[in-house]
Each structure stands twice: as C-alpha cells, then as structure tokens.
Amino acid sequence: MSDSPKLDFIREIISTDLSTGKHETPITRFPPEPNGYLHLGHAKSICLNFGIAQENPGAKCNLRFDDTNPEKEETEYVDSIKEDVKWLGFDWNDDLYFASDYFEFFYNCAVDLINKGLAYVDEESPEEIKLHRGNVNTPGTPSGFRERTIEENLEAFANMKAGKYKEGQAVLRAKIGLTSSNMNMRDPVMYRIMHAAHHRTGSDWCIYPMYDFAHPLEDAHEHITHSLCTLEFENHRPLYDWFIKNCPVPSAPRQIEFARLSLTYTIMSKRKLLQLVNEGHVSGWDDPRLPTISGIRRRGYPAAAIRAFCKRIGITKYNGTTDVALLEHDIRDHLNTHAPRRMAVLEPLKVLIENFSEEPTTSATIPNHPQDASYGEREVTLSAEIYIEQEDFMEDPPKKFFRLGPERYVRLRGGPIIQCTGFEKSESGEITLVRANLLPDTTGKDAPEGVKCKAAIHWVDAATAVDAEVRLYDRLFTVEDPDSAEGGFTSVLNPDSVKTVTAKVEASLAGEAPGTSFQFERNGYFVTDSKDHKPGEKTVFNRTTPLRDSWGKAK
Structure with missing residues (x-):
C-alpha cells in the first residue's frame, strides 16, 4: 500500500493530465482584481495555485491582475497584493501580468466575433437589456439591434472605441441565444463604455471588457492549463468555454471550481470589508481584527501557520463553513513552538x-x-x-x-x-x-x-519595567454567521473586539523590531505592532491570540 498522501480532486485531475501526456507540466495563475486588499479566502487560492506550481517540476504560477474596471482599481491595491503573496511565501518570479497588457488582444478577439456574426453592438438602455433577457422561468426577447449587419456592428464598435458614445449608450454583446436556463449564456455583455482613467493605460481606452470575456482570453493567452476558481463561477464555465472555442486563442485552458473559504465569526466580502473601513468600524484595511492578509499579518499570524491551515482544510467541491477556532488552533500551535517567552503584566x-x-x-x-x-x-x-x-x-x-x-x-x-x-x-x-x-x-x-x-x-521588575501600549484584540463579531444577522452584519459587531491597556513589560521588549512575536507567559501570544511600535521610543504590542480558546469554553 502506498504511503503517499491522498490528493485532493484538483491535484488528482492534474496528475491524470500529466500521466496521460495531455500536459507536460501544469501552469496555473492567481488572478486578483486590484480593487481591494486580499483576505484569508484569497490565501487559500494563493496556496493552491502557487502550491501546485511548487509541487511539479517545471511548473509555474502567474500573478495576474484583472484590471478591467478603472473606476475601482488603484496602484495601492496592486502593491498590497504583491506584498501579501510574498509574505505568504510564494514568488511569481518573472511571471507578472496585467489584463491591461491584453487590451488590444481583447479588442481583436471581439472584432473576430463580430466578423463571425457572433457579437453585436446593442444600443438599448441597461434597463431594457435586463428586461429583455427574461429570467430563469421566462425566455429572453431579442434586442432591436440584434440583427445588425456585420458592417454596422464593426462601425458601431469602432465608434465605441473612438469615444463617440456616452457611458451606457452602447455595449457589445455576444450573440449566443436568449432561451438558455443559464442566464450567463443569454447574449452576455462583452464590452461596456467607461470614460475613466486607468491606473496603467491612462485615457488610451474608453471601452473595457467584462470579466467573463477577458478572463478566459487571459488564461488562453498565457497558456494556462488549469484555471482554478471558486464555485460561484461554475455557472460561468459554459460561457468561459464558448469564448475559448470561438475566439482566435493559442490554447484551451480548463476551468475547475473548488469551494471557497468561509469562516465562522468572519465576513469575506470585499464590499463589506470596504464598508467596515469607510464607516470607521475599523482603523483601516490592515486593522488586526479584519481577515485581510495585511490585517492578520499585523496581528501576528505567522505565514507558515496560514499555509498549514490551508493545507489542513483541504480542497473540496462542496461549500461549507470552517470554525475559526481551527485557524486559531493552528496559530497557537505554530507560535507555541516558535515564539520565545517573555513576561508582561497587563x-x-x-x-x-x-x-x-x-x-x-x-x-x-x-x-x-x-x-x-x-x-x-x-x-x-x-x-x-x-x-x-x-x-x-x-x-x-x-x-x-x-x-x-x-x-x-x-x-x-x-x-x-x-x-x-x-x-x-x-x-x-x-x-x-x-x-x-x-x-x-x-x-x-x-x-x-x-x-x-x-x-x-x-512578574516584572518595577525598576527596569517599560510601559507598553497593549491592544487586546478579539473576534470582530459576536455571532457565528454575521452575514445572516437580522439587522445586518454591522449590527453584530463585538463592542469588546479591542481593549487597550498600559502594561508593564520586560525592558528588552522596548528594543524589539516591529513584527516580532512573543508569548507573554500566562497571557497569550503578542506581536510588536508593525506601524506604531518604535524601538526605543514607543512600545506597542498587539495580542495575536490568547493561550486558549475562551470562546469555545464560553459556548
């Protein structure tokens, strides 16, 4: 009997593809949109995609930014994502790409679809387009612009690119059909008009591809073999395959979906995380109470423990919720071995x-x-x-x-x-x-x-003790599923999620570098704050986690 560990279903697929000669080596990608900070859910995807590249000789994982929405994307987010991937222990080497690198390629593919009679410019209003697409029980009805000639569509699309339309006046749609039970296949929008400056291309473009159109083309252009994404994209796969089949692309990637990471007492929506930041419920994207990678890094979660946690929970096809106590256990387990001890009186x-x-x-x-x-x-x-x-x-x-x-x-x-x-x-x-x-x-x-x-x-010697600002962080929400709270997720914020005390600590701790972890004996695990701790000037510690699961005991 083999002692090899059992592979998850994605690695089994890749193993079969390699053994049958379908691919010489896997090529994966991690494709974040630079419109916010990464969180623990992204960490799972990073560990999967880059992990597969590390496990297979000659393999690689591209870091690619899906920057197709200039109104929400910023260079700040690009830089933070790079930092997060590096901190987790992975490197894209020279394989760094942007969707904006392919804008001309996307445009040419769209023109090719028009020439094949598979795309058309629709000048209906967004409200009319939505109405005419029908719903899961009602077939869609054709737009009045659906039967334009190829020449008319080519001219209209060129005018869209030239900026002759206002935002919302026209879109380019794929001509697939209007009766599919899969709403993604009902003549989906491929391009929309946005008169907004892009963080890399400036004002060179005023039309931008939709994610469902751009993403398969990016994968194909980069010769991705296995395009790994979370389960909410399962219904998008037929559209992914349709664009790959009908566009002039150099390769045919395979999209595979896996369950995303959901944690108790935690929200993972970038929109909701942004709301917490904008409404001042937290101090910023790197607030140690947030599940953002910058937040958990500032809180003192070790990258090795995050990798161990992602390996422990595994890759499955079925959505579920993981108890955050399991994550906290892996954090304690790592720090118990690696964190030196010091004494601090809180x-x-x-x-x-x-x-x-x-x-x-x-x-x-x-x-x-x-x-x-x-x-x-x-x-x-x-x-x-x-x-x-x-x-x-x-x-x-x-x-x-x-x-x-x-x-x-x-x-x-x-x-x-x-x-x-x-x-x-x-x-x-x-x-x-x-x-x-x-x-x-x-x-x-x-x-x-x-x-x-x-x-x-x-104990701490009073003659040599140093005053330290110690921030006692706890879970941000009081219920296991804040997303389902009757009054909304902000109604179940934990009023005691942070408490600041002035502690007496050993003198040597004042000189420690930011981001250094310790176990304060009998009190828990703590880390010097990466922003506010100034060695020799101001001593600031964040509590990473108590020594024991006090929430589990209370329950």
Missing part, C-alpha cells in the same frame, strides 16, 4: 518586598523557551518593587486559589519564593499595594519545609 499591581537586599538575589535566570534550549536564557533584574497581575492576589482567596494572598506563599517565575505580609487599599476598596518578604535561597529550589507554595506567577 493589569499591574505593585508588590513591595520589604526585606529585599542586593544579596543573595538581584536577578533571575529564565529560559526563553521551555521546550527548546536553542533559544537560550536571559537574566531578568529583580529589585525591592515588582509588578504582578491584579488577578494573582486575592484578599480572601478560596481554597483552590494557589497564588498570592495574606500570609500565602508564591514563587516568582524563575526567581525566589515570596510571602505576603500585608496590603493596602484605596478608599474605594481597591488593592493598591501588596507587601511581601522574600525567602532567601529559594531560587531554583524546592520550598523549605513547612512552606506551602503550589504556584509560580509572572
């Missing part, structure tokens, strides 16, 4: 060690990773004043509370044991200071006889 409570002296303990030696000695150790200073978490002290602790309380003992992580000798409270009853004594010669040793010490807590 809700500081000062402890005064009243019997502190310079000897015998002025520092603690702590391993940077409990399972990997290659990360080394660090010396952490200890002085008469330290910070601990407020939750690690209770005035009247219950029986199973093993941290600090009156007369109780607790070990400082990597350091000595201390005993609480008293505490101070404010007029409102808040604990403001804990007093303690240090037990000499207890660093790295068992508790002395008669001393009950069952827990170790993290």
